[in-house]
Amino acid sequence: VPVQYGLYSSFMGCFVYCFLGTAKDVTLGPTAIMSLLVSSYAFHEPVYAILLAFLSGCIQLAMGLLHLGFLLDFISCPVIKGFTSAASITISFNQIKNILGLQGIPRQFFLQVYETLRRIGETRAGDAVLGLACLAALAGLRVMKGRLPRPARAEPLAARVSYLIVWTSTTARNALVVLFAGLVAYSFQVMGSQPLTLTGSIPQGLPAFRLPCFSMAAPNGTIPFRSMVEDMGVGLAVVPLMGLLETVAIAKAFASQNDYRIDPNQELLAMGFANILGSFVSSYPITGSFGRTAVNAQSGVCTPAGGLVTGALVLLSLAYLTSLFYYIPKAALAAVIISAVVPMFDAGIFRTLWRVKRLDLVPLCVTFLLCFWEVQYGIVAGVLVSGILLLYSIARPPIKVSEGDVLLVQPGSSLHFPAIEYLRDAMCSRALAASPPRAIILDCRHISSIDYTVVVGLAELLRELRKHGLSLAFCSLQDPVLQVLLSADLEGFQHFPSQEEA
Known part of the structure; x- marks a missing residue:
């Protein structure tokens, strides 16, 4: 124009x-x-x-x-x-x-x-x-x-x-x-x-x-x-x-x-x-x-x-x-x-992320490099990579497993539908691999929300463990999560206020 x-x-x-x-x-x-x-x-x-x-x-x-x-x-x-x-x-x-x-x-x-x-x-x-x-x-x-x-x-x-x-x-x-x-x-x-x-x-x-x-x-x-x-x-x-x-x-x-x-x-x-x-x-x-x-x-x-x-x-x-x-x-x-x-060029950010969290270098470098091609492509690609990393952390939450007379499983964050298969596989494989196989306590203190797919997955997990003669007990449930599980009316659902009682 x-x-x-x-x-x-x-x-x-x-x-x-x-x-x-x-x-x-x-x-x-x-x-x-x-x-x-x-x-x-x-x-x-x-x-x-x-x-x-x-x-x-x-x-x-x-x-x-x-x-x-x-x-x-x-x-x-x-x-x-x-x-x-x-x-x-x-x-x-x-x-x-x-x-x-x-x-x-x-x-x-x-x-x-x-x-x-x-x-x-x-x-x-x-x-x-x-x-x-x-x-x-x-x-x-x-x-x-x-x-x-x-x-x-x-x-x-x-x-x-x-x-x-x-x-x-x-x-x-x-x-x-x-x-x-x-x-x-x-x-x-x-x-x-x-x-x-x-x-x-x-x-x-x-x-x-x-x-x-x-x-x-x-x-x-x-x-x-x-x-x-x-x-x-x-x-x-x-x-x-x-x-x-x-x-x-x-x-x-x-x-x-x-x-x-x-x-x-x-x-x-x-x-x-x-x-x-x-x-x-x-x-x-x-x-x-x-x-x-x-x-x-x-x-x-x-x-x-x-x-x-x-x-x-x-x-x-x-x-x-x-x-x-x-x-x-x-x-x-x-x-x-x-x-x-x-002055807007920040050379120190590469060193900082290498020291603090190296995974964040991925969206940084993707955005930085693609912006030389076209700025809009760099921003969009960076947002997409950041989104994929965010989704991966949701799909693979940290899970702490402690072995004793029972298997204590403690997810480190809320559970959403991409994570339930990962949680089921981790719990079943560890419980059945133990000699002898052990019951499981799922410590839910860090879980603040779950969705319907997670409820379905937990119901299937309860059935699978029962087939092998094992039990699954829930403890330290937060009120919103407890209400969802009670509303689902899961067969064999047991919950306790603390690990000791479970």
Whole structure:
């Protein structure tokens, strides 16, 4: 779609998320991933893209109203760490082409690496010098802010004013660097030579506030709403779900880093309203932006009200300042993004998980590696692997077996239908292998819930043990479990308050 639709998609989400979002750092807007998905299902037609935003928002809003946010809790910490570490690398490398002044570099990471290295001889000296200078300035200002001592109240006024000037400069370092680079580019333009790659012309003017079109004019007639929905097909599920996954993964990452919590249901509502209202101003589907969110966090944004400033600046720029954007060098913008996302790479998480729980390295590495292919595939694969590991722990609960005059079996967690065959096999094999075969006491102190399949399995276990002349007694049953077993009226069911009585 035309370039201005990117700007149309950049302000409404900021305003809505400021009032409804729960993460202070997150910025909603167009992203590379979402743009690629929309291009697949909107056929490069703005009318389709805007309608997709409206319908995606309706789906997300419905999920929020139905309190389906708990589904997003299945995005585990290793998945988030894998995503943020990979995203910091891919986004940084994606900006290297702008630092070097290269054109026509593909978006896919591995092709990007290959093409950048192959064409590194085409580097524009002006872009490279400016980009590296901006990176050095941003790094220096960031270090300076971290080491800046707070002046005491007894300090002279001049010292306090100096501190305020330095603090403001280091906090607003991104804006200062871009402003300085723009002045350099303008100076070269005035002198008649331009060694820098500039942002270029952007159409000026605000979009009209109106309902999205529910039909589209075509050369051979009008495409009705139903046909448009059928054309978008599976995109109506993929786009809203991927938008949610990306936004929540980003929100959780920055919430963990900056020590606050998010509400998944509220995030669903915020995303839904943002996309619905965004479609009224010609926005295509939006999601959380990792790069812009990182810039927000590194700039010292303390509340969601930062979204008001961002949205207002986009509107102001659309209305009056698009001509000034022409002179902003791409290398300076790339330096700002790189300096914001690089600190998100967490090399220590690999060592930590190796020490704490090595199995969690599996979803971490799956997410990390697949995110280099496509971010959405990495997140989905990581969630699936985490789910499989979770299901495996349910299907194979820890079982402690103590042998004595009787066989004491103590499951370490609640029993659900995938685990009953495993429990039956463990109990029968140990009881019958003992010499002589022994009765069994099932200690249920750690079992807080069971389902009907478990009840059926326990009934079959009782029958099997009776055939071999063995008994099974239950002890330390919690009330909910006891009520289920009593209601099932199991033949031969015996229960006792403690192990000793059993």
